[in-house]
Amino acid sequence: MQYYSTNHKTSPVSFKEAVIKGLPDDNGLFMPERIPELPKSFFSSLHKLSLAEIGYNVAESFVDEDIPGSALYKLIEDTMNFDIPVQEVEKDTYALELFHGPTLAFKDVGARFLARCLSHFSGGEAKKVTVLVATSGDTGSAVAHGFLGVENVDVVILYPKGKVSKLQEQQLTTLGQNITALEIDGTFDDCQRMVKSAFLDKELNNRMQLTSANSINMARLIPQSFYYFWAKAQLPDHDLVFSVPSGNYGNLTAGLLAKKMGLDIKGFIASSNINDVVPNYLASGKFSPTASKQTISNAMDVGNPSNFYRMLDLYENDWDKITEEIKGYSFNDDETREAMKAVYGLTGYTLDPHGAVGYLGLKNYLKDHQATGIFLETAHPAKFKDVVDEVIGNVDVPERLAQYMDKEKKSIEMESEFEELKKFLIKGKS
């Protein structure tokens, strides 16, 4: 399988190259040259398969010969070592709980798969891979955990000093092993600029194999398709719509891939907070990226979502086709809080602010459509304890989250200068 750039200014590459490079040189996004349709026999036996078996069938043709079958199966089994339950919240309304992994958010799925792919690719080669990632909080911890203890891979995380929550910082700085946290005296934008400079620096790239664990890496996208099949396997006789609380639109794009592979999905709902460029596009046909606005569902505060360009590509830029399959709704923080409160009051189910936006989108859709709805619950409510406590009272913090608070923080402080980062990387590798 070859991967082309959505900008079409570079030659197609293999899965391996797409994963290691992360981004094509022409600044587009990698896309598979075709979306393989899965055989009828796969769909008729879906309910009998484990999550890893489903994942293997889905990933096989995307990965192709770059990872041999038995290694791929093991890698997926190891990635998906936690459950993804489908939980009934109300009649015809289900939560797909994606937060049972190590960092309690769905990003664990993509980050763990990517980590294991990179490790596989660097096996047997002299050069280790160094993953550089800038984080404003959550992505960094999913990536760090995804790579923790993975062979042949070092991870260097840059985060802005004093600008992530205490819990997030503990999740980034207490892991040790192959994970190093750099505490940058600057903003998230500074961290991102430093990382970008590193990828563009010829000398650095000659000396070491640098890679990004960015959310737009194909190896993060593909495994996010697995759980759409998995959800269908739990509710085989239902006409399903998926409501996806969205920021960078990776999760939603993975759902579109699943549908193109032949999964029977009636439609998708793009649910956003007030960062509503995609719902606006769906309503008007015009895409107007803007600066992001801060909300209580902060992992979705994205003003120019990267994966939107993949969505356009999948539908050949045809607005009529896109709007046939995807409806969009946006909600403000007050509406989000009200939904959290109402659902908790009526059912006892605790929504996190992101899941609450997904729930709201679904409810809006179901007002005038007949379907069974699944909204993606993308994070455990305890990850957003401040908001959840304020809205519905004290949320229990699971042990695997609480444990970070007692561990010793280890970080390296650094000025927000690329030359400092470069010195550090070269010194560390010599």
Ligand SMILES: *Cc1c(COP(=O)(O)O)cnc(C)c1O
């Ligand atoms: C990243 C994230 C989202 C947004 O997902 P996209 O794939 O970027 O649209 C939603 N909820 C949570 C909790 C997240 O961490």
